[in-house]
Amino acid sequence: xxxxxxxxxxxxxxxxxxxxxxxxxxxxxxxxxxxxxxxxxxxxxxxxxxxxxxxxxxxxxxxxxxxxxxxxxxxxxxxxxxxxxxxxxxxxxxxxxxxxxxxxxxxxxxxxxxxxxxx
Amino acid sequence: xxxxxxxxxxxxxxxxxxxxxxxxxxxxxxxxxxxxxxxxxxxxxxxxxxxxxxxxxxxxxxxxxxxxxxxxxxxxxxxxxxxxxxxxxxxxxxxxxxxxxxxxxxxxxxxx
Numbered sequence: 001x002x003x004x005x006x007x008x009x010x011x012x013x014x015x016x017x018x019x020x021x022x023x024x025x026x027x028x029x030x031x032x033x034x035x036x037x038x039x040x041x042x043x044x045x046x047x048x049x050x051x052x053x054x055x056x057x058x059x060x061x062x063x064x065x066x067x068x069x070x071x072x073x074x075x076x077x078x079x080x081x082x083x084x085x086x087x088x089x090x091x092x093x094x095x096x097x098x099x100x101x102x103x104x105x106x107x108x109x110x111x112x113x114x115x116x117x118x119x
Numbered sequence: 120x121x122x123x124x125x126x127x128x129x130x131x132x133x134x135x136x137x138x139x140x141x142x143x144x145x146x147x148x149x150x151x152x153x154x155x156x157x158x159x160x161x162x163x164x165x166x167x168x169x170x171x172x173x174x175x176x177x178x179x180x181x182x183x184x185x186x187x188x189x190x191x192x193x194x195x196x197x198x199x200x201x202x203x204x205x206x207x208x209x210x211x212x213x214x215x216x217x218x219x220x221x222x223x224x225x226x227x228x229x230x231x
Contacts, residue, residue, distance in 0.1 A: 035220070044208065044222055044223070044224050045159075045208055045225070046222065047219060047220040047221065050220070059219070061219065095164055095165070103212060104153070104155075104170070104171075105153075105155035105170040105171070105210065106155075106157075106165075106167065106210070106220075108167075109164040109165055109166070110164060111164050112164055
């Protein structure tokens with residue numbers, strides 16, 4: 001069974017940093033492109049970042065480029081999102097999601113971790 | 120403002136058929152990129168419902184079907200059931216936004 005488990009969320013002040021993690025199991029992690037998708041309170045889904053299987057290709061939404069950094073450790077079956085210079089509008093639930101064919105659909109999602117940016 | 124536009128809400132009685140539209144442009148759906156659909160029950164993670172315009176993953180009931188034409192796509196739910204009450208999102212790729220997957224604005228389906 002494919003499992004994705006996010007962690008690292010919490011309450012943080014504007015301008016500070018936070019690092020999210022996603023532990024993957026049940027599939028060969030190093031074979032798949034992975035993504036972060038977020039959802040503000042009562043809002044729509046917003047794609048945040050994507051990283052290819054061997055980290056060769058990385059892309060970001062304009063709203064986070066220059067502040068967020070996506071990375072992965074295939075030996076540890078883990079995906080990360082380093083979030084710097086956090087803003088109130090970054091508040092939301094952050095999901096990690098698997099992309100089976102790279103730049104395609106997202107076939108498995110974690111339960112999400114809540115990030116709240118507030119003073 | 121979402122790149123992909125969906126109606127905010129649709130509703131139907133049990134057993135009825137409802138459709139959800141997803142309207143894009145020449146830089147996403149109209150450019151030939153596939154459309155995918157997700158179902159999100161409040162308080163839970165999104166679940167893949169349809170991929171590549173019309174394909175159902177294993178375990179998704181055949182009451183759900185997808186189609187695409189031009190710059191738009193649609194999700195149809197036939198034989199509406201109470202458990203179908205959820206938020207539905209379309210998703211595609213947009214060539215005008217670097218690297219970008221884009222989601223629709225979301226549609227709340229209410230079973231009357």
